[in-house]
Amino acid sequence: MGDIPPQIEALIEMMARLPGLGPRSARRAVLHLIGKRELLMTPLATAMAEVARSVQNCTRCGNIGTDMLCPICASDRRATGEICVVEDVSDLWAMERGGAFKGRYHVLGGTLSALDAVGPEELRIPQLVARIPEENVTEVILALNATVDGQTTAHYIADALEATGAQVTSLAQGVPIGGELDYLDDGTIGAALKARKRF
Amino acid sequence: MDWRDEGVLLSMRKHGESAAIIEVFTPAHGRHAGVVRGGGGRRMAPILQPGNQLSLDWRARLEDHIGAFTVEPLRARAPALMADRAALAGLSATCALLSFSLPEREPHAAFYSASIALFDRLGEPGWEVDYLRWEMQLLDEMGYGLDLATCAVTGSRDDLAYVSPKTGRAVSRKGAGEYAPRLLKLPEVLMGQGPASAVEIAQGLTLTGHFLANRLVPELGRRTLPEARQRLVDTLARQSARPSDTR
Numbered sequence A: 001m002g003d004i005p006p007q008i009e010a011l012i013e014m015m016a017r018l019p020g021l022g023p024r025s026a027r028r029a030v031l032h033l034i035g036k037r038e039l040l041m042t043p044l045a046t047a048m049a050e051v052a053r054s055v056q057n058c059t060r061c062g063n064i065g066t067d068m069l070c071p072i073c074a075s076d077r078r079a080t081g082e083i084c085v086v087e088d089v090s091d092l093w094a095m096e097r098g099g100a101f102k103g104r105y106h107v108l109g110g111t112l113s114a115l116d117a118v119g120p121e122e123l124r125i126p127q128l129v130a131r132i133p134e135e136n137v138t139e140v141i142l143a144l145n146a147t148v149d150g151q152t153t154a155h156y157i158a159d160a161l162e163a164t165g166a167q168v169t170s171l172a173q174g175v176p177i178g179g180e181l182d183y184l185d186d187g188t189i190g191a192a193l194k195a196r197k198r199f
Numbered sequence B: 001m002d003w004r005d006e007g008v009l010l011s012m013r014k015h016g017e018s019a020a021i022i023e024v025f026t027p028a029h030g031r032h033a034g035v036v037r038g039g040g041g042r043r044m045a046p047i048l049q050p051g052n053q054l055s056l057d058w059r060a061r062l063e064d065h066i067g068a069f070t071v072e073p074l075r076a077r078a079p080a081l082m083a084d085r086a087a088l089a090g091l092s093a094t095c096a097l098l099s100f101s102l103p104e105r106e107p108h109a110a111f112y113s114a115s116i117a118l119f120d121r122l123g124e125p126g127w128e129v130d131y132l133r134w135e136m137q138l139l140d141e142m143g144y145g146l147d148l149a150t151c152a153v154t155g156s157r158d159d160l161a162y163v164s165p166k167t168g169r170a171v172s173r174k175g176a177g178e179y180a181p182r183l184l185k186l187p188e189v190l191m192g193q194g195p196a197s198a199v200e201i202a203q204g205l206t207l208t209g210h211f212l213a214n215r216l217v218p219e220l221g222r223r224t225l226p227e228a229r230q231r232l233v234d235t236l237a238r239q240s241a242r243p244s245d246t247r
Helices: A006-015 A023-035 A037-054 A089-098 A125-134 A148-160 A186-194 B085-101 B109-121 B127-141 B173-182 B198-219 B227-241
Strands: A082-086 A104-107 A139-142 A167-170 B002-015 B019-026 B030-036 B053-059 B068-075 B160-163 B170-172
Touching: A006 A023, A023 A037, A082 A089, A082 A125, A089 A104, A104 A125, A125 A148, A139 A148, A148 A167, A148 B085, A148 B227, B002 B030, B002 B085, B002 B109, B019 B053, B019 B068, B019 B109, B030 B068, B085 B109, B085 B127, B085 B227, B109 B127, B127 B198, B160 B173, B170 B173, B198 B227
Parallel strands: A082 A104, A082 A139, A139 A167
Antiparallel strands: B002 B019, B002 B053, B019 B030, B053 B068, B160 B170
């Protein structure tokens, strides 16, 4: 691509590293940005520079924020005595989108994995245990993925929290809203049947 | 190049945005890796869980290419075990040890059958004994089988109670004499059939763990056994300390 100035070529290469973009779509995105320089490109660059300067992990829960404490941890209204444990920030955002949970969160930063040699010390489990007495937590909700690694981690956390006296619960598993039985896998149907409730 | 076989999924890692690289254990092609297009997506997530049995179609342009799998589920094991912490730990340890130990693309048909039998037993009463015996088979399959037929000192077949940590041969109580504290305990369950106590299971896992760690690990050029195995040992120890625990 000898005709493209090196600065623009570098921008295309950086954009192509983003999820959902390849070299071709990155080129289109860059051309679009250049076409709307004042309206889009400059504000985007400013916003990105600002976030890059200020973003940090919440020292308490591991969420992403711009202060030492994220807005959820900083809010007294979220101190309900419940902590929802999630694998990463995208799961926290998914829970917040639902709006059903009013307590605080704890982001582990992954799950135990035999393959990737991720052990308990790589996750933020000791910090979670320390939060139970500090914040008078009565219930810990394990909102981890229904995968082998996710549930292995859930069992490990349940063991680690045993001595704290907090009640440990986990999300239900079964038929999703809008789900059709015909399209569900055997495992989900089995889990849903096990967790059936009086109608 | 292409073949069709069945296999059990050992591991899955995402590759790019939507694909996955899986590792399976098959009867005719041994431990084999390949790409699953779309395997990183939501639709495939329940299928590509460790321990699940799959119908596999592998294609590659050349034999030594990683190739691509087309997979169909045959049997989902993981969902049934997710609520049972010890069985789930057993599943993870089995998959991790298979992935860790087996050479790539080398058939181990008999050991495949033994492994499938273990997977089918996980979570049922007494599965821990089957796991222990499976680890003995794994050592045997890898060329480090223990010789528990006769005492290495006296040649007797009776009262075998120890195993030499150096030779892997059984030693009788009489033959051990004052060296007994330096030897590994041989639980009775490894000499016969039937159920075993938690103490015997722990002794058995210490025995197999010693040879896995001191024979197999150096041979493979690794430092330690997969963490999943130690988590299983810890889980079983905790469970035996809390006999009322049913989770």
